[in-house]
Each structure stands twice: as structure tokens, then as C-alpha cells.
Amino acid sequence: MVGILLQPQSSPFPLLFLAAVSPPLLPALGVFSLIIILMAVTIGDRLIVRGMNRFRVWLTPWFKSQPSPWLELSWSLLQWGLRLGLWLLGVIGVLLLPASNPLQRWLLLTFTPVVNRLTSLLVTPLFTLGKATITLTSLFTLIVVSLALLLLSRWLRNWIKQRVLTRLGLDRGNQEAIAGVIGYLFTALGIIIVLQTIGIDLSSLAVLAGVLGIGLGFAFQQLASNFISGLTLLVEQPIKVGDFIEVDGLLGTVEKISIRSTVLRTNDNLCVIVPNNRFLERNVVNWSYANPQSRIHLPIGVAFGSDTVLVTEALLAAARQDARVLSHPAPSVWFKRFGDSAYEFELLVWIDEPKDFEPIKSSLNFLVEQELSYRGIEIPFPQRELRVRHTEELRLLFNQPTSPAPTSPQRPSQPPIPPPQAVQSSFSAPGQFAQDQTLRVLLRKVAYFANCSDAELRVLIERGYQKFFRSGQVIFRANQPGDTFYIILSGSVEVLSEGQWSPNQAETPPLAVSIDPKATFIQVENQVLATLSKGDFFGEISLLTGAPRSATVRAVEDTILFVVDRNALQKLLQEYQELAERIAIELAQRQQVLRELGLLNQEDESNPADKTPLQRIRQRLQTLFSLSDRPGWPGHA
Template sequence: MDWIFTQTQQVFAALSRLLTTPFFDIGNKQYSISSLIALGVLALLVFLAARSISEWIKRGLLVRLKVDRGSREAIASVISYLLTAIGLLILLQQAGINLSSIAVFAGVLGIGFGFGLQNLASNFISGLTLLVEQPIKVGDFIEVDNLLGTVENISIRSTIVRTIDGVCVIVPNIRFVENNIVNWSYRDPKCCIHIPVGVAYGTDPILVTEALSSAARMEPNVLSNPSPKVWFKGFGDSSLNFELLAWIDQPHESEPIKSALNFRIDHEFRHRGIEIPFPHRDLHIRNAEALAALFNKSGATDINNAKVHESEVKPLEQQKPTPKSPNNWTLRDLLRRVTYFEQCSDLELRQLIEYGYRQLFPAKQVVCQENDPGESFYIILSGSVEVFSQRLEKYIATLHEGEFFGEMSLLMGAPRSATVRTLSDTILFVVDRNDLQKVLVDHQELADHIAQKLSERQQVLRDLGLLTEAALEQTPLVWIRNRIQTLFGI
């Protein structure tokens, strides 16, 4: 037993001598294996402490300060690198290493690394540039070198980008400095997507405008402001080329939104009978007479076999055309039935269709509710509505084709003063708040009529407190005209 104990002591003594024996000197300080291990452990602790402090700042302090995700990541990364550098410098000084004594060595080593590791140095400097200038941030949706995705992490050497397919791509930082970067999330995430569409020659451009605008407005991910636009791009070999412009605020969802819009456009085209043509070519036959003679020799058609019994065919005067429902009319035809728009040209109506859209309400459905904020202006294209006050339990009016409502809330900046409910199946032309100015500028007669109608509702305006003493000194019509001019510059 004593022999085993003695041997163990000898082993530990030899191991201790091995660990504590100085192997090299730096300056006036000698270093052994044990001191190097202790230095490495302390350096690891410095790194972990810096990482923990930066994570606490990112997830705690910066979140409470409501800093956006990209800025939080950049600030936390810079703090982590600074704390690590400061901690290592303090550690080296406490270990007795004279930093000035290794400055020359570090300089020579740096030159060697600079020539041998140019790309690594470039990525390092580029990473610092990205973290400080923040042209891109974590969470941004970007495009670089045909790579489309969301920035997941920015480190000193590289940036991780998650593509729309869910694949993480590691991109060297130098590519973000040397190449042109499209940052869809920079400052304002709103962006415009373009949907090219070709239709057959002979198709009514106004009908195409209505179909494309309707498809865009039905898609919930498309913004109403700015409103969708339709461009006539040109005349193709086999089609009239149009382009739908729709604004979204989720650029990372642009591809799914484009797919949804394409489905809706296909539905609208089928519903309206709009044809998307196939490419075609004209064939010219030089010897048409010889070809016709060849076909004539092949035989004649028996006309008697193609006769139809007279009893199966109604006389022309007995064939009455089936009346077309207003639901199947084009928006252009419905707008032409309204007094303010009946003299408009097709080009003016096309512009008007871009400002508003058609919406069908079944009978007994509430269009707008009393005390709700007003966001839209309505013109009745067919059907009728009733206006009543739920608060006063009072019937106000019945409005029919060609009349409008919803203007008071928009122009006066007040909640809805009454509830509007359809009496029958009703088609409304809806103009959102942001597009009403454009409609009133182009159609002065409608603006004048709105002012006239509002002036007839003085008591309602007084009850809402919208007619001030200064306003009462003027005639209501003059005051309302001035109000419209102030709001819309008309």
C-alpha cells in the first residue's frame, strides 16, 4: 500500500513539475503550461461574461426602450465585441504581459496575415461597417446577387440570410459592401409589386382596368393607400399588355401575394369573359384556288341532312332578349347612369374606376354603423338604402340610385352620424378617403352637389357641434364650400 502511495506521489510531482516548468518568456514574464491553461480559462470567462451582458442589454434594456430588432442586434454585437476586447486587454495586463513588448511582434504578424488573409480581413472590416452604418439590419428583407431573403444574423465575418424557401445562406460581408443591395425593409417597408397580364386584341381596356383593380382590392394583403393602379404597357405580338401595380407592407410575403393576385385575376377574367390569348401566326396560302378545287372534288355536303324543323325554331319577332341584371353590368355602364358621370368619356371613366370600386350589398345589410369612423364615400349605382339614427330611434331618409352618402363623416372629420342599411340588393361605388380628393378635383359638379347636400343638413351639423359661431356667420353653403377647399384644395 505504501508503495502505491509513493508511486502516486511521484506521478503527481512529475505532473506538477511539467505544468509549472517555464517553457518560454514574453518580456520579463515566464509562462508554463498551467499559467497558459489559467489564462485560457479566464479568457473564456471574459468571452462568456461579455456575451451574457450583451444578451441582457439586447433582451432586457433595449426591448423596454422599444428599439427595433435590427438595431438591438447591432448594438448587442458591438457591445459584445467591445467588452471582449477590453476584458482581454485587462486580462493580459493582469497576467503580467507587457503589451508594448509584443507590439512589434504583433505588427509583423499582422502584415503577414494581411497578405495571407486578405479576404478574411476584408470581411472583418465589412462586418464592422454593417454593424455601425446599418445599411441592412437583422429582420430586413433584402436582395443581393439574385438572393432574396431575410437577414437572420450579422457577425464580424459573414451574414446569415434565410431565403423564402427557408434555406439559410451564409454570405460573406464583403458582398454587402461591394455589390448593390436592394433592402425592401429600409425605413418604409411599403413596396410596389408588378403583375404583368396580356389580353386578347379587341378586349375593352376599361373592362380590363375594372377587373385588375377589383382583383387587387379584394386581396386583403394589398394596401388601399396608395390605391392599386393599372398601366397599359403596350401592344404585343399577340396581346394587349397591361400591368397591375399593387402596394404591400409585407415585402417578405411578396411572392405569396403575387400568387394570390394571379388567382384573383384569373377569376375576374373568367367572370367577365376576358381572354388571355395564345401566341398565334398568320398563314398565307399562295395557290388558294388549287387547294379549293381539291376540296371541292372530295364531295359536297348534303344540305338536307342539316335542315332544322321549322317547329323547333322560334320566329325572330318571338325571340325576346333576356334582360341583363345590373349585377352583370360593367362598372362603366353603371357609372354612366349617375348624373355626375354620364357625360364622361371612356378615358375619364377608366380613371374613375381606379379611384373607386364596385361593392354589392344584399338586402337588409348594414353598410355603415352610427358612431363608427368614416373611411369611405358611397354612390348608389343600383338599389336603395335607408338612413336612420339608432341613438334617436328616428328614420331620416331613403336614398335611391344616383344619390350618395358617407360624405359628412369624411368632410367634417366626425364619426358616422347615422346608420345606413340596404332595402334591396344594392350596388355601391365605394371611394376611400385617400382617393376622394382626386374624384372631387376631376368632377367639380359632384363637389358642388356634396356641398349643397351638406348645407341642407344644418341641424345635424349643429347637433354634432360642427357648425361653430364663426361658421354660423356665413351661409352654410359658403362655409361647407370653404371646408371642402381647405381639405382637398379644390
């Protein structure tokens, strides 16, 4: 019905116009004037229809969702009212023609009593409200102006949100809340002005509101509760438009918060309308509140006897392969319990897109299965061990002779069913995994971590992360501060010496790519000192001592490195401070390297009153990694 009203195919007003003008009077009228008026009114009617439709199309982007049926009906009534008024003006124009005097007299005699009757009906008091008298005219005025206020309020709210609040850089939730409050305040203020204009004293409504409030409070208790809850949500903003929330097991993104209800859009693109009072009466999980970062728990079970450090490495490797998993905070692994048939682990990862947690969990499950299979770690199934007490009875039961089976046609012999081991071996085995290339083995190749326990290495593996470098990309340059060390997981790098070269020199720098003649000195890479490949490590001296890098390192090909930064090592040394003592002793044995870095000098070593190299290294480690004093460290005898 609304669609028909919005786009009428034909207009009944010309027929009504001709019916109002009696055919016998047409010769007496000015035919030319009648045609001009009819054409003008017809053209005006078409212009109203087209103009209203275009104006409606222009207003469509201002509406976030489909306009309500009440707005559609109001728009249709407004369009029909304008067209009816235009045709009434056309009739009045015809009646004002000199040739229509007989028609005027007939109309006056016929319709004057009707008009007087309608006029008296419109101004007849229906009831009084305080000192104001309510008539049909005042009621009609109140309804029309209220509908106009609703339309204007919605337009103002959308205009403020899109033209003002968006430019201020506010997030979507605050935009909706501020625009909604402004729209409701404008509507309330407009209604107050309209009531005052038609003569209704607001003070007279207080008694009526008090009387009706008691009865309506019980009848519309739920509606009032939703109304108050909606105002609370808009003002306090425990949830905002755009937040990903969970209420009563329902997960979805908040699309709209109105006075009565809130619209949630689920991951299946379904819109669910939830009454506002449920958000205040039930426990609501807001995944986007304050900080959108949230943690996913992924339980995994592995077979008894599995290498727990290798399991940790596999789970962390799976987590680091998903780009949606955050590097900081880093993924971690918990050993939850010894289950009935498995070691039960839990992989914990952080994400900043809560609404994608289900797809991320699915992706992690695929990656975990891939990493565990690659490393030969078994995912067990529930098992039960049965013990037979009376074995003799069981043996007699199986040794009883069976009665001969009835003769049947001879069937072709079937191949024997292979044992489970044979069936399993018939499948393609997973890729061979080099046990000597695990992070635990690679870390133990570093002299400072050679004697670390599995628990200590697990902390490093859990706190470290992988980083990818493209061919030719510089990992770090000489003389830069260094707080990381690297283990090559794949690819290779080259270590380059670096120095200064002046354009005034005759010789050309070996590896300089571009030279600015105006420069006084140019930093150049002189020669390749070493090439490191998979399993090698570098950068540990700068991490442990705080000294600047002594050379430049560049990727020869696409390379993946395992990175241990200062925060990871600090966490390890704070948990296992005896490891700091072993590192200090190992560093003290490399006095030649420390002298080259300027951390030791010959005069300090020859001065017996000064601290020994081991004591100075201890003090440096304590300062770099914020280690507490302990016996044997500086400050203790």
C-alpha cells in the same frame, strides 16, 4: 463523442481511487473512514453531473441557436475537470488518514521526482514576449480564462437582449446589433485584462502585430475582409436581423449577423451562410429597409378589342379581394403597351409583408383570372397571321388525286371531330355578368358624372375602394361631416331622418333602443325616408359641397359599397378641371337642395351686387379640392 461526455453512464474515478490505494493496506486503514470518504466523493460526483446538466438546460433558452461544437467541448472539459478535482481531493483525504503513513512515504518516494519534473516543466520559460516570460502555466491560464470569457460574453449578450433591450421596445434588428457590439467589447476588454494579469505588456505586441500583420494580411485577406464587413454591418445597419433581403438572386430573412458571416433563412426554411463581404461588394435589395411597404408588379395580357375600362375594373376588383393588399397606397393599373397578340396591362399593388410576395402574386393571379372570366374578358394566346401569296399552286396541290390506299379490315365508324367552336361550347360557360352593373355604368348614373369620358371614370374607379358593412351597421349619421360618397354594389341600405327627443316628452321615440332618463336630449332616428339597393348611390352632396350629412344611413343587410373619397375626386378634378365646371353647373341647378343645406339663402340671390350661385359654388369647389385658378373661375374676368 460530445454527447457521451455530457451524459456519462459510469464513472472511472472509483476504480482509479481504489487502484491508488493498494489493497494490502486496506486493513491498516480506517475502514470506516475510507467508506465515508468514498461515499462522499461518489455522491459529490453524482451531484456535479446532475447539477451541470440542469445548469446546461437552464442556459439553453439563452442560446438563440444550437451551441457551437467548441462550447460543447468546453462544457464537457469543465465537467470532467470538476469531477477529477473532486476525486483527487478524495485521494488526498485518504492519504491524510493516520493509518496511511506507510502509503504516504511510498508515494513521496515514488512521485516526488515526477512532481518536481512536472513542476519544472510547467514553469520553464517557452519564449519571451517583451518583458513577459511565457510558460505552460500562463498558456493554460490564458486558454481557460478565454473560454470562460466567451461563455460569459454570450450569456451577457443574450441577457441584455432578452431582459433589457426587449423591454425598451427596440426592434429585433437593433436588439441584435446592440447586444452583439456589447458582447464583442466585453470579450475584447476581458482578453486585455487577462493579458495584463499574466504579465504580458500590450505595448510589446505592437511590434509583433506589425510584423505578423503583413504576412497574415495576405494569408487571411478574405477572413479580414469578412471581419471588417461584419463590423460595418453591425454599426451602420444597412441590413438588420429580421430584414427580408435579396443578394445575388438569393431571397431570405436575416437570422443572424456575426463577425464573419450572415445567416439567411429562405422561404423554403433553408439556412444559407453568406460571407459578410458580399453584402458590401454586391448590390443588395433590402425589402424591409426603413419602410416594409413594397410594390408588386403583376403583368396581364387581354385580347385585342377588350374594354380597357372594364379590364381596369376587373383587375382592381381582384386586388381588393386579397386582405394582404394595402388599401393605402391604393392599387393601380397601368396600360403598358400594345403587344404582338394582346393589350398588355400591369397591376400594381402595395404590401407590407415582403417575404410573402410570391404567395400574394399567386393569389392575385387566381383572382385576376376569376374576375376576367366573370366579365367575359379573354386572355389570349400568341397568334400569327399567315398569308399565302401563290394561292393557285396551293389549290392545285390540294386538288391532286391521291393513290388508293391498300385494303384493310373495315373499322367501326368514328364520330366526326367537332370544330373548335363546338368543343369550346361544350364547356360550362362562366357566370353571366351584368354589363349594366359595371362601375362605369353606375358612376354615369350619378348626374355629376353622367358626361364623363372613360378616361375620367377610370381615375375614379382606380382611386376608389370597396368597403363592407354588416347588417344594422350605421354607415354615417346626420350632421356628421362627410367627405365620401357611396355606390351600392350589393345589399341595401335605409335612409333615416334624425332629430332630438327629450325624456320629458310624453310620446316615445319610434326607433330609440335605450334611453337614459338623466339625459336632456337624446338623438333618435325618427323614420325611414328611403331604401336604396344595388346600383343606387348616396352621399354625393356632402362630398361636393363640404356640407354635413343631412340624414343617417344604415345597412339593412350585409352590404358592399364602392367608396369615392375626397382625395380620389380631388385627383380627378386636378387632372380634368373642365369636369369641375360641369359639376358646378349641375350643382347650381339644384338651388332648392342647397338652400336646405344652408349653402344658399334668398337674400344673397336677390342682391345683384353679390356673386351668383354658380360663382359661389365654383369658389367652394376650388377651396375644397385645392383647384388652381382658371378662366371662368373666381378671380378671372
